[in-house]
Amino acid sequence: MTKDAIVGRYPRSPEVLLSLLHDLQKANRENYLTPEDLARAASHVGLTPTEVRDAVTFYSMFSLRPRGRHIVRVCESPNCHLAGAWSALAELRRALGVDVGETTADGLFTLELTSCLGACAVAPVMMVDDEVVGNLTPERVRETLDRYREAK
Amino acid sequence: MNLARAHVLVGVDDEARLAGADKVLAAFREAIAASNLASEVQVVETGSLGVSGHGVVVAVQPDGVYYAHVTPDDVGAIVEEHLLKGRPVQRLLLPTAAPVARPADVLTRQKRVVLKNCGVIDPERIEEYIATGGYEALGQAVTEMTPEAVIEAVKRSGLRGRGGAGFPTGIKWSAVRTASDPERYVVCNADEGEPGTFKDRLILEGDPHRLLEAMAIAGYAVGAHVGIVYIRGEYQLSIARTERAIRDAEALGILGDRVFDTDFSFRVEVRPGAGAYVCGEETALLESLEGKRGWPRIKPPYPVTCGLWAKPTVVNNVETLANVPDILRLGPGWYRTLGTPTCPGTKVYTILGNVRYPGLVEVEMGTPLRVLVHELGGGLLPGRTLKGVLIGGAAGAFLPPAELDVRLDFDSLAERAAALGSGAVLVMDESACMVDMLSSVLRFFRHESCGQCVPCRSGTDVLVRLISSLQTGTGDRYTLDRMVQIVDAMRAASLCPLGQSVALPVRSALAAFRDEFASHVDGRLCPQCQTTARAHGLSA
Numbered sequence: 001m002t003k004d005a006i007v008g009r010y011p012r013s014p015e016v017l018l019s020l021l022h023d024l025q026k027a028n029r030e031n032y033l034t035p036e037d038l039a040r041a042a043s044h045v046g047l048t049p050t051e052v053r054d055a056v057t058f059y060s061m062f063s064l065r066p067r068g069r070h071i072v073r074v075c076e077s078p079n080c081h082l083a084g085a086w087s088a089l090a091e092l093r094r095a096l097g098v099d100v101g102e103t104t105a106d107g108l109f110t111l112e113l114t115s116c117l118g119a120c121a122v123a124p125v126m127m128v129d130d131e132v133v134g135n136l137t138p139e140r141v142r143e144t145l146d147r148y149r150e151a152k
Numbered sequence: 153m154n155l156a157r158a159h160v161l162v163g164v165d166d167e168a169r170l171a172g173a174d175k176v177l178a179a180f181r182e183a184i185a186a187s188n189l190a191s192e193v194q195v196v197e198t199g200s201l202g203v204s205g206h207g208v209v210v211a212v213q214p215d216g217v218y219y220a221h222v223t224p225d226d227v228g229a230i231v232e233e234h235l236l237k238g239r240p241v242q243r244l245l246l247p248t249a250a251p252v253a254r255p256a257d258v259l260t261r262q263k264r265v266v267l268k269n270c271g272v273i274d275p276e277r278i279e280e281y282i283a284t285g286g287y288e289a290l291g292q293a294v295t296e297m298t299p300e301a302v303i304e305a306v307k308r309s310g311l312r313g314r315g316g317a318g319f320p321t322g323i324k325w326s327a328v329r330t331a332s333d334p335e336r337y338v339v340c341n342a343d344e345g346e347p348g349t350f351k352d353r354l355i356l357e358g359d360p361h362r363l364l365e366a367m368a369i370a371g372y373a374v375g376a377h378v379g380i381v382y383i384r385g386e387y388q389l390s391i392a393r394t395e396r397a398i399r400d401a402e403a404l405g406i407l408g409d410r411v412f413d414t415d416f417s418f419r420v421e422v423r424p425g426a427g428a429y430v431c432g433e434e435t436a437l438l439e440s441l442e443g444k445r446g447w448p449r450i451k452p453p454y455p456v457t458c459g460l461w462a463k464p465t466v467v468n469n470v471e472t473l474a475n476v477p478d479i480l481r482l483g484p485g486w487y488r489t490l491g492t493p494t495c496p497g498t499k500v501y502t503i504l505g506n507v508r509y510p511g512l513v514e515v516e517m518g519t520p521l522r523v524l525v526h527e528l529g530g531g532l533l534p535g536r537t538l539k540g541v542l543i544g545g546a547a548g549a550f551l552p553p554a555e556l557d558v559r560l561d562f563d564s565l566a567e568r569a570a571a572l573g574s575g576a577v578l579v580m581d582e583s584a585c586m587v588d589m590l591s592s593v594l595r596f597f598r599h600e601s602c603g604q605c606v607p608c609r610s611g612t613d614v615l616v617r618l619i620s621s622l623q624t625g626t627g628d629r630y631t632l633d634r635m636v637q638i639v640d641a642m643r644a645a646s647l648c649p650l651g652q653s654v655a656l657p658v659r660s661a662l663a664a665f666r667d668e669f670a671s672h673v674d675g676r677l678c679p680q681c682q683t684t685a686r687a688h689g690l691s692a
Contacts, residue, residue, distance in 0.1 A: 014443030015380075018426045022385065047443060058445035058602070059426035061385050077347035078546060079504050079578055081592035086687035115429055115596055117386055118350035120502060120576075121204030121510045122167050130388050132166045 003027065003037070007044045014045045017055060021062060030066035031110070060114065068103045068110035070148050072096075074126045077116035083123035088136035089113075092126075095145055108149065156194040158235060160184070161211040163201035163271055165357050166389055171207040172223060179227040180210075184235070193235055199358020201271035202262075204511035206246060211271070218246035247509075261528065263490065265498045266474040267514045270358030275393055278400040281361035287406055289480035290365045294372050294414045297480075302373040303329060306476065309484035310496040315341055315432070315469030316547070316573045316649075318495070318562035321476075324466060327456035328374040331464035336376040338367050339460060339467045342383040342390065343437055345429040346545035347596060348576030351500040352470035354512055356383065356390035359474070360397035364420055366473035368407060369480065371418040374466055379420040382437050385427055395422050429600035433648050434467040436602065447604045448648035471500055491517030495561035499572065503529040505579040506536060517561040524577055525556065536581040540664060544573025546593045547653035549660035550586065571656060585680040586665040587672050591619045593657045595688075601650065608651030611642040615654065622672040623681035624690050629673050632662060 006023045010016040024037040033056060035049075042052040056062045074080075074089050089100075096104050096111055103110045119125045122134025126141075133144050160180055164173045180195045201209045206220035210230070217240045219230065226244055233239045264270075273280035281287070293302050307322030328336055340363060344352040356363065367379040383391050398420050401407040409417045428446045430436045435449035438460050459465020475497055479487050488496045495517040501524055504510045508530030515523070525531070525541065532538055538553045543560075549570035551558065558568055565572050580589065598612040618635050621627035639655035646652045662669055672678060 015423065015441055017443035018385070018440065019424055022424060022426065045443060051444070055443060055445050058447075059428050061427035076592065077596055078542060078589055078592040079348045079576075081684075082505055082578065082580060082584060082589065086684060089687060113599075114427070115600055116345060116347035116349070118344055118353050118384075119166055120348050120350060120504045121512075122170070123504070127386065132170055134167060134170055 001027065003040060007040055010044065012044060012046060014047055017041065017045050017047070017052065018059070020045065021052075021056065025062060029069065030107070031068065031071055032063040032066050060112075066103075069108050070129055071110050071112060072126060072128050072145075073112045073114040073117070075115070075117050075124065076113050079116070079120040080124040085124035085136070087138065088124050088126065088141055091138040091141045092145075095142055109145070157192040158194075158215070159213045160193060160195045160230075160235070161198050161201065161213060161271060162195065163199065163203075163209045163211070164197050165200040165354060167204060168200070168208050169389075171221075173208045175224045176208045176210065176222050176227060179224040180231070183227050183231040187231055187236060189231070189235060196274045197276070198273060199270045199275050200354045200512065202267065202512050203246060203509065205509065209246065212240075213272075215240070219244040220246040262514050263498050263516050264514050265478055265490070266355060266362075266471055266500055267358070267512070268478075269362065270354055273359070275358050275360055276396060278361055278397065278404065278406075281359070285481060286361055286477070287365050287401075289477040290368050290372075290406070291412050293369050293480060294412050294416050299329060299373045299375065302369060302480065305480055305484050306373070309475075309479045309487040310494070311472065311475055311479060311487070312495060312562060313469055314471035314475075314499065314575075316346075316544075316571065318572065321468065321472055324456055324468070325370065325373050327454075328376075328464045328466050331457055333464055334375070335463045336374055337460045337463055337465040338370045338374065338376045338379040339434075339437070339441070339455075339465055340367055340379065340381040340470060340473055341432065341434060341437055341467055342381050342387070342470050343425050343432045344384060344387075344470070344574070345432050345600075346547065346574035346576060347593075348504050348542075348545050348578050349502055349574040351502060351512060351575060353387050353390050355470050355474050355500075356387070356394055360390075360394045361401065362474050362477060363394070363470060364397055364401055364407060366476040367420055368411060368418045369476055370466055370468065370473065372411075372416055374464075376466070377417050377419070379418060380441060380460070381420065381422050382431070382441060383422060383424055384431075385424045391422055391424055398422070428602070429596075430602040430648070430650055433650060436648070437467065438465065445602070447602055448650075450647065492559075492561050492563075494563050499560065499575055501560075501575040501577050503577045503579065505577075506532055506581040506584070507579045508533060518559045518564070520556070521551070521558050521560055521577070522556040524560070525579055529577075529579060532579070532581050536583070539580045539582045539584055540586065541580065542578040542589065542593075542657070543576070544571045544656075545576040546596045547571070547649070547656060548573045548576065549656050550590070550664055551660065552664040555664075569656070570660065571653075585678055586661055586668050587619065587622050587678065588680045588684050590657060590661045591616075591623055591681070591684060594619050594654075597650070597654050605645075605647040605651065607642045607645040608647070608654075611638050611646075611651065612654065614638055615658070620685065620688075620690055622669070623678075623685045625672075625675045625677045627673050629670070631673060632669055636662065 312318040431446040436446040440446040643655040
């Protein structure tokens, strides 16, 4: 879908800003919002580009910098912490060769931390894009990454 | 619903999906068709069956048999043995909490009002909700009751907000009803972000029409024609099911123009969040809905007079609203038979951590914490002892085992300087270090502080530094006092409940586990804290 088509599905109201930004971000292979996206969203919903930028920088699901094809978000909230999220995080750091906030050299993954994902019964948990992956062990982390690598 | 001999209920939520629920569902449909059982046995894709941590859970009704960790390979055995021959497959049965208890006891010992349909009906079929009495209350309200009578019924029920604060719902509605501005809104707060909480997600995934019915009732009562469900951006399945439910209800004339052929019109929209815990605070949520940063507003004015677009607005939590249809259908008198005199009704809890059966339960208000931990949660793992419970999420309180008889309702917990909050119950055994657990809570607050007001912006950062010093052996005995000074200042001076509530976990942890904190000062090191410190790149 073209950017114009995405924008055209929404009414011209600031109320739809976050929905619209989610869609624009998803349409970019590098999972971020470009300056053009911000300008396009701003003019559609009737805000200034600065107002849109102000909003975008507040929310953790949006990025203004290019990211990997897939976003890996590891929960570090108390329940996952109790269940050993740190070992999953250590494995992700090792397997991806990047630190939190960084993108792998092949552009495939960006590693991020997140607050509770609401899937606590299968802690520790991470999300890869829209998929929730729970009961994390180092093996499960590696398997999941492999699955996304193969699916590229 | 079809008149089938048996129903196979496959609980599909985010957790079950990652365990392969979709494949299990497909395997059941295929196997049942292949065995020529399609006219007798109906396969139902439903929300969570209320048991978590057991992979794909499948229930066979009316037999009341629950299977756990079901894979596509097990489906043949269940169809062959149970559905054809009437012999439940023993090796797949859901384990029981007590040796004598039957598997379904985890469910039957609960009092389910809000979760009544979750795991029972197909949430994607409006007919099934209607068949359970769904939308009756809305029909009754708009055709037989005045808006004032609806508000009166909610007031008399004693329903209090389940988002954490416990404010009386009827009084909120009444304030919006009597506001001078005729343009009003109903907003449902589904920005569930309190760590350890996923009750709203399971209500939205398992019974979305209940929420829509309640929102329409609220709209009728307060005179609003637009309802908005603000769902956190990570809850993809909740968003999809709620959107679908709206379309289906509109197609039947239950929502949209002329609800039940009356002059009342009400449409509902879904708006996703984008990853900000503070947007669960009602005024931050309203700012976010207006396309801005989710910065809490200074109160007063309150949303009931100055809410979305400065119009009078009802903001209610998912669980609060989910009580409303039955309050109208069965009456406020019935509702008051549940719970305590000052906190009627039920409460949904997520029991998590080092218990045998983590998951979602619904019990009457006033139920002792002990029942949740030792009965519904199945107690601790064999050989382990209880160290403490974090109740209410990150913005909650650490309770020692001696407090296990506390009754869970707004007032009993407030007496003990704790809060019911979102209903998260995180159980910790002796292997947990409380300094380490509090460090996780404090890092959460630092990450989620919105940065608008100084006490919270700086306070959350200083608190993480102080607790990190305990974890890396550089703290001293003054560190603990400084933490208390800071949270007290934050409680007094922060703009919104986020900053104010950090005092709760810090003060309760220091009060209940003082010795453990004291053992982390003056260069003494704890292995668990060292591991955490290393994971966060701190030198230990």
